[in-house]
Amino acid sequence: MQTPAPLADYVRATSVADAIAQLEKYGEDARLVAGGHSLIPMMRLRLARPEALIDINDLDELKSIKVEGNEIVVGAMVRHREVLDSPLLFEHYPIFRECEKVIADPVVRNRGSVGGSYCQADPSEDLSALGSALRGSVVIQNSTGTRTVPMREFHFGPYMTQVGDGEILTEVRFPIRPGAGSAYEKVERRVGDWAVASVGTFVVVKNGVVEDCGIGLAAVGAEHFCVPAAEEFLIGKAPTEENLEQAAAMAAEGCNPSSDQRGPADYKKHLAKELTLRALRRSVQSSQGA
Amino acid sequence: MTAVEEAPLSPAGNPIGFGNMKRVEDQRFIRGEGNYVDDVNLPGMLHSAILRSPYAHARIKSIDTSAAEALPGVVAVITGKTLEGIPRPSLLGDNFAWMPTLSYDTQAVLATDKVRFQGQEVAFVIANDRYIAKDAVELIDVDYEQLEPVMDAKKAMEPDAPVIRDDKGQTDNSITDVHGHKTWESGNAIGTAEAIAQAEADPNCVVVTQEIMYPRVHPAPMETCGSVSYLDKVTGQLTMYTTSQAPHAHRTVYAMVAGLPEHKIRIISPDVGGGFGNKVGVYPGYVLSVIGTIVTGKPVKWMEDRGENLMSTSFARDYHMTGTIAATKEGKILAVDVDVLADHGAFNGVAQPTNYPAGFFHIFSGSYDYPHAHCKVTPVYTNKAPGGVAYACSFRITEAVYLIERLVDCLAAELNMDPAELRLKNLLRPEQFPYTSPTGWEYDSGEYEKTMRVAMEIAGYDELRKEQEEKRARGEYMGIGFSFFTEGVGAGPRKDMDILGLGMADGIELRVHPTGKAVLRLSVQSQGQAHETTYAQIVAHELGINPEDIEVVHGDTDQTPFGLGTYGSRSTPVSGAAAAVVSRKVKERARQVAAAALECSPDDLEWELGRWYVKGDKERGKTITEIALLSHGSLELPEGVEGHLDATAVYNPPNLTYPYGCYICVVDVDPGTGQVKVRRFIAVDDCGTRINPMVVEGQVHGGLADGIGMALMEVIAFDEDGNNLGGSFMDYLLPTSMECPTYELGETVTPSPHHPIGAKGVGESATVGSPPAVVNAVMDALAPFGVRHADMPLTPANVWRAIQGNPIRVDMAVE
Numbered sequence A: 001m002q003t004p005a006p007l008a009d010y011v012r013a014t015s016v017a018d019a020i021a022q023l024e025k026y027g028e029d030a031r032l033v034a035g036g037h038s039l040i041p042m043m044r045l046r047l048a049r050p051e052a053l054i055d056i057n058d059l060d061e062l063k064s065i066k067v068e069g070n071e072i073v074v075g076a077m078v079r080h081r082e083v084l085d086s087p088l089l090f091e092h093y094p095i096f097r098e099c100e101k102v103i104a105d106p107v108v109r110n111r112g113s114v115g116g117s118y119c120q121a122d123p124s125e126d127l128s129a130l131g132s133a134l135r136g137s138v139v140i141q142n143s144t145g146t147r148t149v150p151m152r153e154f155h156f157g158p159y160m161t162q163v164g165d166g167e168i169l170t171e172v173r174f175p176i177r178p179g180a181g182s183a184y185e186k187v188e189r190r191v192g193d194w195a196v197a198s199v200g201t202f203v204v205v206k207n208g209v210v211e212d213c214g215i216g217l218a219a220v221g222a223e224h225f226c227v228p229a230a231e232e233f234l235i236g237k238a239p240t241e242e243n244l245e246q247a248a249a250m251a252a253e254g255c256n257p258s259s260d261q262r263g264p265a266d267y268k269k270h271l272a273k274e275l276t277l278r279a280l281r282r283s284v285q286s287s288q289g290a
Numbered sequence B: 001m002t003a004v005e006e007a008p009l010s011p012a013g014n015p016i017g018f019g020n021m022k023r024v025e026d027q028r029f030i031r032g033e034g035n036y037v038d039d040v041n042l043p044g045m046l047h048s049a050i051l052r053s054p055y056a057h058a059r060i061k062s063i064d065t066s067a068a069e070a071l072p073g074v075v076a077v078i079t080g081k082t083l084e085g086i087p088r089p090s091l092l093g094d095n096f097a098w099m100p101t102l103s104y105d106t107q108a109v110l111a112t113d114k115v116r117f118q119g120q121e122v123a124f125v126i127a128n129d130r131y132i133a134k135d136a137v138e139l140i141d142v143d144y145e146q147l148e149p150v151m152d153a154k155k156a157m158e159p160d161a162p163v164i165r166d167d168k169g170q171t172d173n174s175i176t177d178v179h180g181h182k183t184w185e186s187g188n189a190i191g192t193a194e195a196i197a198q199a200e201a202d203p204n205c206v207v208v209t210q211e212i213m214y215p216r217v218h219p220a221p222m223e224t225c226g227s228v229s230y231l232d233k234v235t236g237q238l239t240m241y242t243t244s245q246a247p248h249a250h251r252t253v254y255a256m257v258a259g260l261p262e263h264k265i266r267i268i269s270p271d272v273g274g275g276f277g278n279k280v281g282v283y284p285g286y287v288l289s290v291i292g293t294i295v296t297g298k299p300v301k302w303m304e305d306r307g308e309n310l311m312s313t314s315f316a317r318d319y320h321m322t323g324t325i326a327a328t329k330e331g332k333i334l335a336v337d338v339d340v341l342a343d344h345g346a347f348n349g350v351a352q353p354t355n356y357p358a359g360f361f362h363i364f365s366g367s368y369d370y371p372h373a374h375c376k377v378t379p380v381y382t383n384k385a386p387g388g389v390a391y392a393c394s395f396r397i398t399e400a401v402y403l404i405e406r407l408v409d410c411l412a413a414e415l416n417m418d419p420a421e422l423r424l425k426n427l428l429r430p431e432q433f434p435y436t437s438p439t440g441w442e443y444d445s446g447e448y449e450k451t452m453r454v455a456m457e458i459a460g461y462d463e464l465r466k467e468q469e470e471k472r473a474r475g476e477y478m479g480i481g482f483s484f485f486t487e488g489v490g491a492g493p494r495k496d497m498d499i500l501g502l503g504m505a506d507g508i509e510l511r512v513h514p515t516g517k518a519v520l521r522l523s524v525q526s527q528g529q530a531h532e533t534t535y536a537q538i539v540a541h542e543l544g545i546n547p548e549d550i551e552v553v554h555g556d557t558d559q560t561p562f563g564l565g566t567y568g569s570r571s572t573p574v575s576g577a578a579a580a581v582v583s584r585k586v587k588e589r590a591r592q593v594a595a596a597a598l599e600c601s602p603d604d605l606e607w608e609l610g611r612w613y614v615k616g617d618k619e620r621g622k623t624i625t626e627i628a629l630l631s632h633g634s635l636e637l638p639e640g641v642e643g644h645l646d647a648t649a650v651y652n653p654p655n656l657t658y659p660y661g662c663y664i665c666v667v668d669v670d671p672g673t674g675q676v677k678v679r680r681f682i683a684v685d686d687c688g689t690r691i692n693p694m695v696v697e698g699q700v701h702g703g704l705a706d707g708i709g710m711a712l713m714e715v716i717a718f719d720e721d722g723n724n725l726g727g728s729f730m731d732y733l734l735p736t737s738m739e740c741p742t743y744e745l746g747e748t749v750t751p752s753p754h755h756p757i758g759a760k761g762v763g764e765s766a767t768v769g770s771p772p773a774v775v776n777a778v779m780d781a782l783a784p785f786g787v788r789h790a791d792m793p794l795t796p797a798n799v800w801r802a803i804q805g806n807p808i809r810v811d812m813a814v815e
């Protein structure tokens, strides 16, 4: 059995304000715990050694999925499982279901949360590819108020985000795009494994041309999980196989994967292209204007 | 002696003999009421943790334990130096810093001079709880001088390679076995070389050579290794609860190491959560828990975590093989020659019979009829964890089967011949049994073609080939892979086989109480093989006692007779035979008693299940239950008849048993991503008589999952610096139900002629037989790309790279 390092304190926050107050009280050695499916394993391996854990599992205000204006708002404590099952998310973007289906396994999905996934900021995090593709934004709160940060500015790098000490991510927002088609593609060595590479896309086709599109990539060293040049290339063009291929090639061009036991860099680069192409094709097919 | 006889049912609905019966042990397992070593908590028990080396190769300059010792709750900190100071009154060395391995090498209990693999044991902390023990481990300060590690077996024998075993005065990384050999050969070198040379010169023949690696994998049992040891200072009795597949063998090893008599040592293996060979060897952690109780006077528990299990305990395989196969253009195999580089890690700790330093690899000539075979195995030290020959391999038959089955497919590709046809052309024929292989093994029985035809029938082979052709035309890639394997299991005849001088015969005891209920005491140790169920069935089959009335006792050296334990599929061939033999002794004693009771000569009695009766007068008889009571009662017994029915036996197998089978795997490969989907898996096993078909199928299911795992995802690779890249379940991938199809099983039954009930071992058949079927299927799918071979594991990356003509070197860090 793995044995975590000593933990001085564990508190259950009663509200977002309380969570922030607790974070301030314990300072930089405190960590929020949501689903605990990234943090607890790291603690057991003694890779993370927080002094205090502030548990946000009781915060019902962070648990809803709803529409506000022309955005879908997903609370930080919404579980993977709820994203997977949400008819609302599926109706607007099938990519949510496709993506969640290939995140971890049912046990992890029952506990792991949206907020935890974004804040963990693993370079292979699937929801990060999805969020970047859809050009969502996150809402961060501290004792002085809230701010909204575009997903494509949220990550500083692997495991580093805009969430500072004494701050909590409260929700994630996704713009609604009527008629959008979307898809998610992932290659993993085994079900439940992290991605060797994964790509999520959405495409809005109007009058035979791509009016809008987004491409998000995880695990392949794409800065902010995206390659905007590939999107810019495609917008305004007909979604022909040739153009999709060109966009996919450009997406791969913008990636800088590293070799590891999941695969060598040349393979991951190939996957970036192959999976982008496959996701784009299916997004185009399912776009209502297509 | 056939499996088809339907056994009558007991009042509880169980077969009084062979047939499907629910596993007795599942009553507790499915309720979470199993009792494993980590469930053992003795009064006053202390806990422990091991400090392990972060480096693969480094000199230890100094160890400072003062901060750890000062931590409240720490009871003792033990280093290699401490152990050097504990004298050991035994033949096997004079102190406790080193211990013998199962291959007559030495292994450090705690490193004194150097660390030789990442994860090696450096210091041992004993504390009031496991958390404090782990905290204290972090406070130990070791000053290492890093040395260049040897991670690539192919470079281990280069002249400038760093020397790993300087402790033994070595000047290179060669391994010398107890017989003084540095290479292990088998078969006819000259005849094989000549046959291959002739084939090369003959335009009607082909010769194919292929480098084939079986990479290092790990057994990864669900329960990791551990022990709770307690030395009672008053009685001098050492009690040890431990994760052992071989409690008696362990006891004798401890007795030899510690210079204690066996009766002062009691080994208890409670429920064991999977072994697969991982729990055959004696690990430093076990020894340290014993030293811990000697030092503290309290019980000491040691239980490793997952990472420790994966990084430091017995691995399996790590064979770099080069095979050459010669055949006529019509597909008649002529000869096979194999050259192997065997990576044994830092200490030669493989578990195998003394006379078989390469295990039973020499059975590589396989299931085919050809005259010339030869192999040469060269073992080397590397800076990797020791152990080996673990993981359901029937002593390296896994490697042997993989080699020959891959070679046959490479030959089929060269000849452009259907691999099924090629196999059918060369399979041994029924009339050749008992068959002596070109490397000297005597296969006991087999009807190979029949088994293969059953598998092809289930698969619908011709249809599959049609489907494949249609798919290829559409640019879809499916593959069909065969494997036909023969194992030699049930080690073994004591004249040939021993481990550390301990012969491989098994003792057994059967007690029949006055009420006719019975207790069978076994030396073998179940780790999931359902011994409590199947051994009761053997006794039931022989004596007609209801299986639910037979208690099977195992896993406690104080309660069971001596024997060498469970691994290499040896339980059924050896102890299973012993169970039948001891039952027959009881039956014979019962006959004497029945004769006295029926006032006739024993020769006038005839047996039907559970009853002796007078020949020609079926009504006049006594059931085994009646006889049991009579044998303990006041019945006057003739001179020389002892009374009671209890008996003991020791079974020395005359030969191994040779189970075999034909497996067919169907895969779909996505060439754009390299992903492999195992769509179908057909497994037809012939393990002779099936005691409990349901248990056999369970063993096969598990083994197939193992095989799919090894073929597609499992590997322990190392980077150049010596880091183990498979030290957690994030990195060492085990297959899930999602990667395994619904298996399609079949059977043929060809009993072993020399086994009392005709049974052969089956525990490892599927693990041995399935990897080549999966790999052959993937290679078949990739044939249009000109791919003939890629090493396991066939991860998506490796498959894609193989298509690009640039497969991955699987035992090193991916580049």
Ligand SMILES: Cc1cc2nc3c(=O)[nH]c(=O)nc-3n(C[C@H](O)[C@H](O)[C@H](O)COP(=O)(O)OP(=O)(O)OC[C@H]3O[C@@H](n4cnc5c(N)ncnc54)[C@H](O)[C@@H]3O)c2cc1C
Binding pocket: A031, A032, A033, A034, A035, A036, A037, A038, A039, A040, A041, A076, A077, A102, A103, A104, A105, A108, A111, A112, A113, A114, A115, A116, A117, A119, A120, A124, A125, A126, A127, A163, A167, A168, A169, A170, A192, A193, A194, A195
């Ligand atoms: C076996 C396994 C397989 C997995 N496979 C995948 C996979 O294939 N793809 C994938 O994308 N993910 C995978 N994951 C990760 C999974 O999605 C995690 O649940 C997720 O990364 C973290 O969510 P959590 O709620 O468990 O976060 P926690 O572990 O509770 O927290 C993670 C980090 O985020 C911080 N945090 C949590 N919530 C907030 C908040 N609201 N505001 C600020 N900081 C916060 C915590 O302090 C901590 O530092 C896997 C995990 C496991 C265990």
